[in-house]
Amino acid sequence: MTQAPILVITTGGTIDKQYFDALSEYQIVESVIGKLLATARVAHPFRVVELLRKDSLELTDEDRALIAATVAGAPESHVVITHGTDTMTDTAAVLAPIAGKTVVMCGAMQPARFAESDAAFNLGMAFGCCQSAAPGIWITMSGTVFDALKVCKDREAGKFVAR
Amino acid sequence: MTQAPILVITTGGTIDKQYFDALSEYQIVESVIGKLLATARVAHPFRVVELLRKDSLELTDEDRALIAATVAGAPESHVVITHGTDTMTDTAAVLAPIAGKTVVMCGAMQPARFAESDAAFNLGMAFGCCQSAAPGIWITMSGTVFDALKVCKDREAGKFVAR
Amino acid sequence: MTQAPILVITTGGTIDKQYFDALSEYQIVESVIGKLLATARVAHPFRVVELLRKDSLELTDEDRALIAATVAGAPESHVVITHGTDTMTDTAAVLAPIAGKTVVMCGAMQPARFAESDAAFNLGMAFGCCQSAAPGIWITMSGTVFDALKVCKDREAGKFVAR
Amino acid sequence: MTQAPILVITTGGTIDKQYFDALSEYQIVESVIGKLLATARVAHPFRVVELLRKDSLELTDEDRALIAATVAGAPESHVVITHGTDTMTDTAAVLAPIAGKTVVMCGAMQPARFAESDAAFNLGMAFGCCQSAAPGIWITMSGTVFDALKVCKDREAGKFVAR
Numbered sequence: 329m330t331q332a333p334i335l336v337i338t339t340g341g342t343i344d345k346q347y348f349d350a351l352s353e354y355q356i357v358e359s360v361i362g363k364l365l366a367t368a369r370v371a372h373p374f375r376v377v378e379l380l381r382k383d384s385l386e387l388t389d390e391d392r393a394l395i396a397a398t399v400a401g402a403p404e405s406h407v408v409i410t411h412g413t414d415t416m417t418d419t420a421a422v423l424a425p426i427a428g429k430t431v432v433m434c435g436a437m438q439p440a441r442f443a444e445s446d447a448a449f450n451l452g453m454a455f456g457c458c459q460s461a462a463p464g465i466w467i468t469m470s471g472t473v474f475d476a477l478k479v480c481k482d483r484e485a486g487k488f489v490a491r
Numbered sequence: 492m493t494q495a496p497i498l499v500i501t502t503g504g505t506i507d508k509q510y511f512d513a514l515s516e517y518q519i520v521e522s523v524i525g526k527l528l529a530t531a532r533v534a535h536p537f538r539v540v541e542l543l544r545k546d547s548l549e550l551t552d553e554d555r556a557l558i559a560a561t562v563a564g565a566p567e568s569h570v571v572i573t574h575g576t577d578t579m580t581d582t583a584a585v586l587a588p589i590a591g592k593t594v595v596m597c598g599a600m601q602p603a604r605f606a607e608s609d610a611a612f613n614l615g616m617a618f619g620c621c622q623s624a625a626p627g628i629w630i631t632m633s634g635t636v637f638d639a640l641k642v643c644k645d646r647e648a649g650k651f652v653a654r
Numbered sequence: 655m656t657q658a659p660i661l662v663i664t665t666g667g668t669i670d671k672q673y674f675d676a677l678s679e680y681q682i683v684e685s686v687i688g689k690l691l692a693t694a695r696v697a698h699p700f701r702v703v704e705l706l707r708k709d710s711l712e713l714t715d716e717d718r719a720l721i722a723a724t725v726a727g728a729p730e731s732h733v734v735i736t737h738g739t740d741t742m743t744d745t746a747a748v749l750a751p752i753a754g755k756t757v758v759m760c761g762a763m764q765p766a767r768f769a770e771s772d773a774a775f776n777l778g779m780a781f782g783c784c785q786s787a788a789p790g791i792w793i794t795m796s797g798t799v800f801d802a803l804k805v806c807k808d809r810e811a812g813k814f815v816a817r
Numbered sequence: 818m819t820q821a822p823i824l825v826i827t828t829g830g831t832i833d834k835q836y837f838d839a840l841s842e843y844q845i846v847e848s849v850i851g852k853l854l855a856t857a858r859v860a861h862p863f864r865v866v867e868l869l870r871k872d873s874l875e876l877t878d879e880d881r882a883l884i885a886a887t888v889a890g891a892p893e894s895h896v897v898i899t900h901g902t903d904t905m906t907d908t909a910a911v912l913a914p915i916a917g918k919t920v921v922m923c924g925a926m927q928p929a930r931f932a933e934s935d936a937a938f939n940l941g942m943a944f945g946c947c948q949s950a951a952p953g954i955w956i957t958m959s960g961t962v963f964d965a966l967k968v969c970k971d972r973e974a975g976k977f978v979a980r
Contacts, residue, residue: 354842
């Protein structure tokens, strides 16, 4: 319940996908997270770092090491990470050794630019969890706060489930 | 971090306001909370009770007693309450004696039916906080998880601030 | 079907209503028309004049004279006017004597700032009609291009109907 | 300016694209046109025929013949066709011989399911043009009513331009 500042790290994923007519395809572009936080009228102190712009299927070991180093090296002890959903748990495993920080990962099944997206709700869950939960790695998707090491994505069902 | 079901109680407030052309004014209508949870693809077990449809300035002592009785009498130990922002803290004070439950109140500064509203994010925060925080009464507004007994609304600034 | 520039005059009305929490009411604010045209990727030459910011029930004879003078004095022969729906036809009657210009009036039953509003469609109709119709005063509401002197608003039904 | 009913034929295109997380890609799905018309509170008589669900780059000669036959055989003399933008003008050329009907084609550069899309405006333009223009084939894109045989898409610039 602290007013301690929150570090928001964006890494890409569906949440930041935009559609490009000239290409007839989507691409991950500049993050929409700042706009989501403005629309939500967030007055809580926070800092956004756009670290990567990748589909999570394309994240490398080096990328995950960079994310971990950014979390570990940041002055903030409360961290929210937006991330593609397909390998979110893989990155969580790499973050697990980090002690003393509450890290919450989230993403979206529908791009935030859609009229009907789960992005704002999921990001809100991450902000709520981040300030309330014990240190550790959490994932806020599908309406649930999951232990990030005990969850998996059910790709067919389009949701995260405890395992 | 339990998968324990969440009780969502709606009481009205700006979050559920709709515009009526024939009246040239806003009115609180059937709650949009169910739609927000569907858009957020919430798979977590929850139950919605539409208890009241009032601007929070019009809530009576009887209304607050009803809200408290509903929370206290519910089988769920995790509760989210959507509420008008102007007297949210008054209702929180009435709920304070309830022991052993994590109750999170939220609302919105812009109706959820607006294209740019803080509703989905605030409701997401409440879901995240509700599953992570210790028993007590919390308010998730303006991006912060507040102790509901130590916060007030700054009407001019349009945000909640710790006091 | 000319590429002749379009003059867009905004006068207020529901289409431009915004909700203000601090007042617990809506007010007509800076017009959202420019944003609607940008979202619609309008490349056609146009010019926006924010002439009035009034609920159409509050428009005076002087206001209508001002609107008529603005239309008559403009270099553009194709004009779109956004206007509150309650007295749109009264203003149309004042504009009727203007010869040689295609003037299309429209508004919205739901504020453009709502996620589900008729604003963008109605404005699109006005742009389409304005470039296709003969000189005269037209109203594009409820999906129909009406002769502005042969239509009335059915307030109960929430739509415009030919009379 | 008739109240004559409008036939709306949907053929697919970007306007009806939806994002599928399980596939990490967009696909054209059930048309959103009915929802757009409902949101626009269209009271004008219309009928929607979902004829095809294709990216316009995949339309065959047989598809275009089917579209032309549907237009020619319909009882309605006012027709709106939603269509992918890349080959809209090719289909227009096939429709050109149809006499005595006002046919308006439109589409979108951003899927209608996005919060910020040109879909509703373009569809509104088509409805407005369809009721106002002389018989012939028109395209309503980029804010302009174009003669469908004298326009091309500038893919790089993301807009339609007269030629």
